[in-house]
Amino acid sequence: MKSLLLIEDDPIMGESLVQRFELEGFTVQWCRRLAEAAEALPAGFSAVISDVRLTDGLATQWFMELPTAQRELPWFFLTGYGSVNDAVATVRAGAREYLTKPFDIERLVAMVQEASSPATTVPEDSVLGISPAMRHAEALVRKVAKQRVPVLLTGESGVGKEVAAQLIHRLGERAGQGEFIAVNCAAVPETMMEAEFFGYEKNAFTGAARMHRGYLERADGGTLFLDEVGELTASMQAKLLRALQERSFFRLGSEKVTRSDFRIIAATNRDLHADMAAGTFREDLFYRLAVIRIGLPPLRERPEDIRWLTERMLQQIAVEQGRPMAMSEAFMRDVMARTWKGNARELRSFLEEAVVLSEAGILDVPDAAVTQRGASPVEGTSGAFAPLHAMVEEAERRHIRSALERTGGSVIKTSELLGISRKTLWEKMKKLKVDNEVRAEGRGT
Numbered sequence: 001m002k003s004l005l006l007i008e009d010d011p012i013m014g015e016s017l018v019q020r021f022e023l024e025g026f027t028v029q030w031c032r033r034l035a036e037a038a039e040a041l042p043a044g045f046s047a048v049i050s051d052v053r054l055t056d057g058l059a060t061q062w063f064m065e066l067p068t069a070q071r072e073l074p075w076f077f078l079t080g081y082g083s084v085n086d087a088v089a090t091v092r093a094g095a096r097e098y099l100t101k102p103f104d105i106e107r108l109v110a111m112v113q114e115a116s117s118p119a120t121t122v123p124e125d126s127v128l129g130i131s132p133a134m135r136h137a138e139a140l141v142r143k144v145a146k147q148r149v150p151v152l153l154t155g156e157s158g159v160g161k162e163v164a165a166q167l168i169h170r171l172g173e174r175a176g177q178g179e180f181i182a183v184n185c186a187a188v189p190e191t192m193m194e195a196e197f198f199g200y201e202k203n204a205f206t207g208a209a210r211m212h213r214g215y216l217e218r219a220d221g222g223t224l225f226l227d228e229v230g231e232l233t234a235s236m237q238a239k240l241l242r243a244l245q246e247r248s249f250f251r252l253g254s255e256k257v258t259r260s261d262f263r264i265i266a267a268t269n270r271d272l273h274a275d276m277a278a279g280t281f282r283e284d285l286f287y288r289l290a291v292i293r294i295g296l297p298p299l300r301e302r303p304e305d306i307r308w309l310t311e312r313m314l315q316q317i318a319v320e321q322g323r324p325m326a327m328s329e330a331f332m333r334d335v336m337a338r339t340w341k342g343n344a345r346e347l348r349s350f351l352e353e354a355v356v357l358s359e360a361g362i363l364d365v366p367d368a369a370v371t372q373r374g375a376s377p378v379e380g381t382s383g384a385f386a387p388l389h390a391m392v393e394e395a396e397r398r399h400i401r402s403a404l405e406r407t408g409g410s411v412i413k414t415s416e417l418l419g420i421s422r423k424t425l426w427e428k429m430k431k432l433k434v435d436n437e438v439r440a441e442g443r444g445t
């Protein structure tokens, strides 16, 4: 969704620009004063249109004092008092355009549209990626979603196989009926595989205190996603094959057959052909699972996806954390210059980390640099990770700050809220450089 920040104190001009840009598919936030705009800016916008003379100051002057990240957004200035000098200076400082009133609205719309759209025209509903390889994979996913055929997704760890499986589930006719049950076959202990897959009756074995429905049963009416399917034991492969053929199985300790009707999607980062040749993966199970095979290439083979994925993930992270986030073009350039050996997963955790460490709601290069502190020199710039202690300290700092806010700056109440002694709280505040701002205002105890 494209978003526009409009800074304009003239009600007629403001109203008409809001209406026009909403018609163009923008969500528009309209501020009448610079002070209001300063509060709104960190939320992140695709573009900014600003009048120059506002009741509380000159927008061009204010703009030049903004942090680089905020100046890197496409800014368009409108003024009735056009001065060439002003225009040149503002554009030099990073503004996109400077228009003198009366201006051609169609030209403004075209420029703002162009500036706030990604370089490539991306289908609005892309989920997996915009590179040719991912578009092809996504087209296939959308095609097979409507049919009940089993799908095998292949690709390196972290490329987005589970995201693709969820998309198939969502688009399939069964969506909304049954659940999406994801099983990481590598994470189920061998001794518990049967019990976890098929479920068990109370007292079926020592420790079976109550009846338990297994994965296959819980997927009834929905989708069973078997991740790392190559890690199933030989015995489990045989039992799963039977259950898939008969669409039924027995809970452990039961003689009553249980029926379950689910769609099966499997995923692997292994070469199952090699496993079959080595005799560790059953061919009959392979052909049952891999009626349709969809391969997802690693991120290094589709650099076109990095910008798109970064924007998408940042939006998702902002929603999850309830924190509006924006990023500067410099930050994006930094992200795009890295090689993501761990694929989309590594990119996602890098962004999560950068968001946690960012103070201002904007990811700028210094934030990224913080995350590089722990990077192993051997790893180079790829996949930089902050050391754990830095993350823990940051989390502690934030938590203490919010507890102080909640208690109005009372150290006693804050220490109680946090379940630590006053002394510990003081020591931590000192070490973590947490100022008791609320207390400093004289409200604390």
Ligand SMILES: Nc1ncnc2c1ncn2[C@@H]1O[C@H](COP(=O)(O)OP(=O)(O)OP(=O)(O)O)[C@@H](O)[C@H]1O
Residues within 6 Å of the ligand: 127, 128, 129, 155, 156, 157, 158, 159, 160, 161, 162, 163, 164, 227, 267, 269, 309, 312, 313, 344, 345, 346, 348
């Ligand atoms: N197209 C995408 N859009 C948004 N996030 C994505 C996308 N693809 C992958 N991710 C994110 O990257 C991470 C890894 O994705 P996913 O779990 O789907 O990978 P995978 O191939 O199943 O990995 P593994 O083989 O290790 O299980 C997840 O956090 C996921 O949300």
